[in-house]
Amino acid sequence: MNLSVRAASLAAAVVSAVGLLAPPASAEAFPPLALPFEAGQQVYSAGIHSDDGGTGVRNAIDFSPADGTVRASLAGTVHLQHCAGGDWVTIDHPGGRRTGYYHLEGIRVTEGEQVEAGTVLGSTGNALPCGGSSTGAHVHFTLWTLPNAAAGDWDGVAFARISTTLATALGEPINGKTLGGWRFTEGAEQYSGTATHLADEAVIQLPGRFRASP
Numbered sequence: 717m718n719l720s721v722r723a724a725s726l727a728a729a730v731v732s733a734v735g736l737l738a739p740p741a742s743a744e745a746f747p748p749l750a751l752p753f754e755a756g757q758q759v760y761s762a763g764i765h766s767d768d769g770g771t772g773v774r775n776a777i778d779f780s781p782a783d784g785t786v787r788a789s790l791a792g793t794v795h796l797q798h799c800a801g802g803d804w805v806t807i808d809h810p811g812g813r814r815t816g817y818y819h820l821e822g823i824r825v826t827e828g829e830q831v832e833a834g835t836v837l838g839s840t841g842n843a844l845p846c847g848g849s850s851t852g853a854h855v856h857f858t859l860w861t862l863p864n865a866a867a868g869d870w871d872g873v874a875f876a877r878i879s880t881t882l883a884t885a886l887g888e889p890i891n892g893k894t895l896g897g898w899r900f901t902e903g904a905e906q907y908s909g910t911a912t913h914l915a916d917e918a919v920i921q922l923p924g925r926f927r928a929s930p
Contacts, residue, residue, distance in 0.1 A: 746813060746888060749789040750833045751896035752857050753781035755930045760854075763922035764890045764902040764909040767858060767879035774902050775887035779840075780854040781928070786837045789815050789857070789895065794829040797870045799846035805837050806860075806868070813888075814868060816858035818875070819843050819850050848875040859888035897930045 753759065762778040769776075792809040805817040805825065821841030825831060842850040850856075862868045867886065870878060891902040894914070903909040903922070911920040913929070920926040 746859065746861075746893060747790060747809070747811070748894045749815070749896070750787070751898070751928055752779060752786055752789045752815070752817060752837075752855055753928070754783065754785065754787060754834070755896055755928050757782045757928060758925055759928045760925045761911065761922050762854070763907040764900060765906040767883040767887060768876075769906055772880065772883050773887035774889055774891060774906075775860065775883060776856055776858045777890050777900060778854045778856055780852065781840065784840045784853065786817055786820055786840055786855045788831045788833055788835040788837055791832045792830075794825045794827065794831055795868065796823070796825075796827045797846070797873070799872060799874070801847075802843060802845035804843070804845050806870070807831065808862070808868060812862045812864075814860035814862055816856075816860065818848070818856035818858070819854060821853075844875070846873065846875040846878070848879070859890060859893065860886045861888045862886060896928060898928070 759782065760780040764774050764777050766772040766774045767776045788807055790807070790809050792807040795806045795808060796803040797806055803823060805820055805823060807815050809815065817837055819841050820838035821843050823838040824836050840853040840855050842853055844850060870882070890900050893900055897914050899912045899914060901910045901912065907923060909922045911922060911926060912918070
């Protein structure tokens, strides 16, 4: 079977299986988010990319803040997604929104915990609890839109499936989103794009380093 057709079939199967044809709980625009680390420090970003770094919705961006500390980008409810290699962090927000934080080490939140924007989640790292790959300590930050709670139960789900089939059905593009006073725009290639500081319209090319002032 042609790979693109097979991928489409898999996505359709997921949609059918968990009821993803239903609209999200809210039609509101994706809310402005804080950056997933403390503002005012130097940060390196590898740029905007799809969850698997190859094809599909570009719902991911990697960050390596100078202090190595990852924080919640918006208030919500923590869900620890467990695999044989350990846990990774997702946070569910009002309106059917979810943020994801992969590769974290020293996770400091618990299942069901209510957190505020800025709550420390853990440290940047190279952890691969459900598979995947990582080079250099960072957080793989992702956006999702969930139509219902069942669609967000990823306990034991391999990263290979999350980053392909589920990303196709549920991934929310980073392109055009505002995080901590910066608007992120994808580039023509994977792992590229720009970060525009809304306060002064300064533009940073990605991948690259910048001081993440609010």
